[in-house]
Amino acid sequence: MTTGSVGERIGAYRRRRGLSQAALAGLVGRSESWLSQVERGVRSVDRLSVLLDLAKVLRVEVEALTGQPWQYAPGGSPIVGDLAEVRRFFARYDSLLGVESGVEILPTDVGLRVEAAHRAYQAAQYERVVEQLPALLSSAEPLRWFGSGAVRREALVSYVNAYAMAAKLLTKMGAADLALLSADRAASAAVDAYSVEARGMAAYQVVCALLRADRAEDAERLAVQMAEAVQRESRPERPTVVSVAGALWLIAAVIAGRRTDRGEAWRRLDQADTLAAMLGQDGNYAWTAFGPTNVAIHRVSVAAELGDPAEAIRAADAVDPDRLPAGLNSRRAQVHLDLAWAHVQRKRDADALLHLMEAERTAPEMVRYNVMARELVREMLARQKKSKTSALHRLAVRAGVLD
Template sequence: MVSGSVGERIAAYRRRRGLSQTALAGLVGRSESWLSQVERGVRSVDRLSVLLDLAKVLNVEVEALTGQPWQYAPNGSPLVDGLDDVRRFFSRYDSLLGIAPDDQVDVVDVRDRVNAAHRAYQAAEYERVVQELPSLLSLADPLRSTASGGRRREALASYVNAYAMAAKLLTKMGAADLALLSADRAASAAVDADSVEARGMAAYQVVCALLRADRAEDAEQLAVQMAEVVQREARPEQPEVISVAGALWLIAAVIAGRRTERGEAWRRLDQAEVLATMLGQDGNFAWTAFGPTNVAIHRVSVAAELGDPAEAIRAADAVDPDRLPAGLNSRRAQVHLDLAWAQGQRKRDADALLHLMEAERTAPEMVRYNVMARELVREMLARQKKSKTSALHRLAVQAGVLD
């Protein structure tokens, strides 16, 4: 069996089959730049389906590529208690069956509960929100069909907010099919709401869900086009619209980074910087966490995506997480995850471990459900020669990589 990292193994078996990077990438529906990054150790294979496709084309078992038993393959997030209940909710169609809610829906109550769920999500309390999601969506569902009069727009906004929150959580959990369904419901209601803010929020979640489903080209097209639409409506007195436009440019920059389009990635970050300057503060309007600090965090993220660890480390010097609004634990942890990835690219495992431990201290569930973090832990475990009582082993257990 070939030794080395997953990327090195893929490269060795590719050469053994006499395939070029262009040929192998095309056979698994990826770009040559993506495969180049994987083979160089800049990116991880973050979906089991892609790993299976690579193994099939290379005519080897998956374990030959991972060098690990099947249960340790880089296959995304662990199972989440309660996700089956969410799936069952999405299989119900009460409106088609004519099933009405037992009680009158209170728009204010729904709005408050949705806002609480957003706060829990941003605090990286994912498992708690998963448990509450079916009942919350059941409460929000009637808003679209029953609200009328002067409160209809408010009701539709709450409905969009509920399904946007569900989409971001399900994307985080790796349930791409449910995330796309949630985002689509938000998008349909956003059009009815006649709100550019709602349309932008919904589009952002569609983009994230498409990315999770490995449809990066579709995601990028929507992100850029919607960012341009929303930005045209942005005014200093409309912080929500500014923030949504900025968030769309940030996700568009991340996508460009994944495609190794350096110039385009920085251009999109600069567009977001203009909007952050217009906003003039680190806010959390429309649950975007958008502002100058979040733009600075994304400069670190994009540099890591580009495989430029030195730039990621330099960009991190401009980040002051204490400027973020209270409760944004996931944003604070993201800097450390990106720096861990950057240090991992340099094979500086001690430094990478320190950043992973800080991210885990700040937002434990974010590390547990982050594909990049879990794959980095696996790679570091493979390189480590120390005992099972080490800090890395303890982190691997806490992150769900090891039992």
């Protein structure tokens, strides 16, 4: 793999393809001067969709440009970790071999373990969850065939929760194959559980995994169709259903923003707003973190996807992260990451640094493994006079941008 910053990687792969800067810039809808600045490290690639377009034109994986696993779901970030144990778990297929764990399964105990994993994930403690994932899934696997009637349906919902947890983490880590496999297992069990909430939860994770696998059209179709289906079942007295429908509209809005369809992105955000008003509070039903504040955060994120820093800053005025339920560190940090991006685009590096530092204070692992956060730091370093004692330099070291 080519070494260096994202800009240097783009330049190397461009030359390998025999393209001029003018030709490559034209193919992704940008100017030659913009691409020149990116390759020289003067500025970053300012939209996720443009990075994806560059990878397609250069005929490489996005990881070849970023140098790290890449994640397309909202609020997500890549993380480097050892997945060997997780891969071994998914390759075992004990059920096909008739291998039983020999341990008595207590669904309530499994449910508590799954809840703890979800909380750790939402607190951006990704490395901790990676370590626990094989044991967690091993304990949840027998739930697929546990009990009968209402007991079985409850066990299946717990199984869906476990594999949804796995899918979101694996998507975060950039393991598209395992994420799709985990999300598919959740989807199969959700159908058997006869639960609209479980079906919606599983669908959301399938959407995120499809995005990670660069299948945006399939992801968008599923997100919109499932959002419409779950919304038809939404009632004020069913807050979990309302929250799942809202989460699906939010991911659908991000996808529309990524393909620069401003009108459709805002329409989907308005659908989510309607559901947030029905919910009437900031909640965390089905681990969605859905509510008015999360909708407001997504308005900032969608503006960033659209490449509109002014709109992102305006939208952030309506966000009060303190209204979110306790423990949602990744959601709190996301708005600061988006605002850091917006200020960097306007060359307000001091403001951007403050937001990056606040994001790091809130969720250190989220900043440490976030590709775009690292590129923002690189861009600011290129504009700053060299100093090994500045706050920006220290952040760059902590983020792994500098040794």
